[in-house]
Amino acid sequence: MINKQKLWFLTLFSLILVLSVYYITMPSELLTTSKSTKNTTTENDTSNVSVSETDILTALQVEADEERAALAAEYNEILTNKDASTEEKNNAYDGLKQINQIKAKEEELEKKLKDKLKLDSFIKIDSNNVSVTIKKKDHDYSLANSVMRLIQEEYENKMYVSVKFQN
Numbered sequence: 001m002i003n004k005q006k007l008w009f010l011t012l013f014s015l016i017l018v019l020s021v022y023y024i025t026m027p028s029e030l031l032t033t034s035k036s037t038k039n040t041t042t043e044n045d046t047s048n049v050s051v052s053e054t055d056i057l058t059a060l061q062v063e064a065d066e067e068r069a070a071l072a073a074e075y076n077e078i079l080t081n082k083d084a085s086t087e088e089k090n091n092a093y094d095g096l097k098q099i100n101q102i103k104a105k106e107e108e109l110e111k112k113l114k115d116k117l118k119l120d121s122f123i124k125i126d127s128n129n130v131s132v133t134i135k136k137k138d139h140d141y142s143l144a145n146s147v148m149r150l151i152q153e154e155y156e157n158k159m160y161v162s163v164k165f166q167n
Contacts, residue, residue: 057135057166072096072099075092075095075096076092076096079093109130110123112150116150117146120135129159130161132147132151133165134147134165134166136165147161148163
C-alpha cells in the first residue's frame with residue numbers, strides 16, 4: 001500500500017516533470033522577445049543609466065562571490081569526503097574560515113568608506129593586496145590617498161592598496 005511519504009514524492013516528482021516538459025516545449029521566441037524589449041527600454045530610459053553605473057560594482061561583487069562559492073564548494077567537498085585525511089579536512093576548514101573572514105573584512109571596509117567618505121565601492125582582498133574600485137567619474141588623487149589611508153588604518157601590517165575609479 002502507498003503511504004503518505006511516497007504519495008507526496010510522486011506528486012512533487014510529477015509536478016517537476018510537467019513543468020520541465022512545459023519549459024522545454026515553450027517557444028524560444030518568447031524568451032528572445034522579452035530580452036530585446038528589456039534592452040530597448042534600458043537604452044531609451046534615462047533613469048536606468050544610474051542603475052547601469054551601479055551594475056559595474058554589482059558585476060564585480062557577483063564575480064568575486066562566484067569565485068568564493070567555487071572555492072567553498074571545493075573545501076566542502078573535502079570536508080564531506082570520507083577518504084580525506086584529518087589534515088586535509090583541517091586545511092579545508094581553515095580555508096572556509098579564511099574565506100568568511102575576508103568577506104567580512106571587505107564588507108566592513110566598504111561600509112567604512114560609505115560612512116566616512118560617502119563612496120560606493122567594491123573591495124577585494126588578496127593576501128597583502130587590497131583592490132578598491134570606486135564609482136566616481138572624476139579621478140581625484142587626494143580622494144584616492146584618503147581611501148588608502150582609511151584602509152591602511154584597519155591593518156597592522158603594510159598592505160598594498162590600489163584604487164581604481166569607474167564611472
